[in-house]
Amino acid sequence: MRRFIFPGLAALLFIVIRPPCSLLAQFQDPTKDELQMTADPKAPGAASVYLYREDVTDQASKSRTFYERVKILTELGKEMATVDMPYEPATDKVEIQGRTIHADGTIIPLSDKASDLADLKSKGYQRNKMVFTLPSAEVGSILEYRITVRHSDYVDDPTWMIQQQQFVHKAHYAYKRLSDYPISVVSRIGSDAKVLHDKGNYTLDLTDVPALPDEDWMPPLNTFKWRVSFFYSNFSTSQQFWDKAEKTWDDFVRDFTRPTGSLKTASAQMVAAGDTETQKAQKIYAAVMKLENTDFTREKAAIERKKEKIKDIHNAQDVWRDQSGTSDELALLYVALCRSAGLNVQPMKVVDRARALFDIGLLTSRQLDDYIAVGQLDGKEIYLDPGSKMCPFGMLSWRHMLASGFRLNDKAVTIAHTPSGSSKSSSLDRIAYLTIDETGTLQGTVRIVMGGQYALHWRQIAIGNDEEEVKKQFNEWMKTYIPDGVQVDFDHFIGLDDYNANLLGIVRVSGSVGTITGRHMFLPGLFFQSKAKHPFVAQDKRTTPIDVLYAKSESDDVTYRLPPGYKMESSPQTTNIAWADHANFAISTTTEADGVDISRSLSSNYTVLDPKEYGNLHDFYQKLAVADQQQVVLARPVPAKAN
Secondary structure, three states: OEEEEOOOOOOEEEEEEEEHHHHHHHHHOOOHHHHHHHOOOOOOOOOEEEEEEEEEEEEOOEEEEEEEEEEEOOOHHHHEEEEEEEEOOOOOEEEEEEEEEEEOOOOEOOOOOEEEEEEEEEEEEEEEEEEEOOOOOOEEEOEEEEEEEEEOOOOOOEEEEEOOOEEEEEEEEEEEOOOOOOOOEEEOOOOOOEEEEEEEEEEEEEEEEOOOEEEEEOOOOOOOOEEEEEEEEEOOOHHHHHHHHHHHOOOOHHHHOOOOOOHHHHHHHOOOOOEEEEEHHHHHHHHHHHHEOOOOOOOOHHHHHHHHHOOOOOHHHHHHHOOOOOOOHHHHHHHHHHOOOEEEEEEEOOOOOOOOOOOOOOOOOOHOOOEEEEEEEEEEEEEEEOOOOOOOOOOHHHHHOEEEEEEOOOOOEEEEOOOOOOOHHHHEEEEEEEEEEOOOOOEEEEEEEEEHHHHHHHHHHHHOOOOOHHHHHHHHHHHHHOOOOEEEEEEEEOOOOOOOOEEEEEEEEEEEEOEEEEOOEEEOOHHOOHHHOOOOOOOOOOOOOOOOOOOOEEEEEEEEEEEOOOOEEEEOOEEEEEEOOOOOEEEEEEOOEEEEEEEEEEEEEEOOOOOHHHHHHHHHHHHHHHHOOOOEEEEEOOOOOOO
């Protein structure tokens, strides 16, 4: 599926499919080599490739035109026949032309009307999705289409997204400007090609653009992807831009978080005179966490606020008055309450690492997503996440770890970075008590103990879903760990509402787990790893950084109770594998008269790794994967001989 994102589309959208008679004049004739192509030596194994891409923005005609020619090389490549185009509903006219050309030269024009689907609707904003499918797509076909958006008002400065999921043979980009306002061009292109500028017109021509990397556990690609961005700018350097953006943000947050009489009264009621700075900060944090976070419920629309006579939000005092707010508003309220209590707690606004990385070359402060707080408490620096519902005091959601953005201190605003957590800060412990009978059938209970990011994840899911949906999702998650043939039934959580404590999940398991051959029964040695898909094993080399989201520790403790008369013949060997300063792995086994206890632990004390370190990571996980394949082998009792 090919997705376009058109910035700056305004109100109601009209779709025009041009008649087939115009196609020959609008499209290119395919070459013999293009028709006969069955594979692409420049993109080995590719399901599809772009033969040509074009992106032209024309301010004179108030239009932006996308033209693409795609060659389908495998069955998977047929997905490119469906084009998914998000847009902002507007009073603009969109023209769509398309056709499919089979390998024998047969042309099938696009005649079906595009579907207009609602995609996102919130207060003051709506985004729809136009979807059309090019007809009769098959392996060997060439897909060809042009989409022209004619704006009723103006055309935004474009961003040319150069790299795609597929290899691009040729591409042409153009920006024909009429406006005389100052503009900055930020170019990130991994080739010798240059953006040419002539009397307000910008062009770029490229050949052999590599596909975006497709590797497991990649960080957001926004700072790696080839692109060219145009920005309205009165600044001659990016440093001048960020200096101004920092000053604007400084003025806003200082005003929003200004201590007022009502905030000082509120904070004074939360703390005690003998409290330490950290204790005061904890009590204020707990009070803010009790407020309604509308990002996890539903923010009221303007018409609802008017009907209920709720005033608009202008500062932290207004948030406290309403006893509710967005994640950002609650985070800033926390800062204001702490300041009102005399604490040195400052706001920081960062890029959500699940979406992107901070890019200083992207001249817009809109890339910053979320507010957190940084406190200097009792001589220690502590990062806090009061806008993340159910996040423990002293912990950041992983989305805000190793993130960058604006940080306010007593003197100025700086661009700063948040720390990462240690492997001890996020834990997952699976404890199973399993009784096996002589047929290999098991019955048992699994306790899942979660701390840090694991617990935060499920607590936030429980906020926005009913009990049945949470149970469904938890069972699906457990199935990724449990051997085939074993059924899971999530029973309940313990500690769901206490975000400062570990979260405990109780799961019932039953089914067939033992394999019987002759005089032996075989059981998974590492019960929770029997169908694990170990990362970093199949791929020998790496081109992009590795991002595993957060450092973590996991442990399994599985007790098998054996059928009467069964003897232990072999079990997983004691194993210790270390990757210095990065990870540790261990297996240990304890055998008893009627059973065996097998423990496994893995701690990963890293979050983001340079590709240069991939060789060590690959070797570590290869050894781990081999160790996880061990089995428990039981000798079945010999039947008594008949007299």
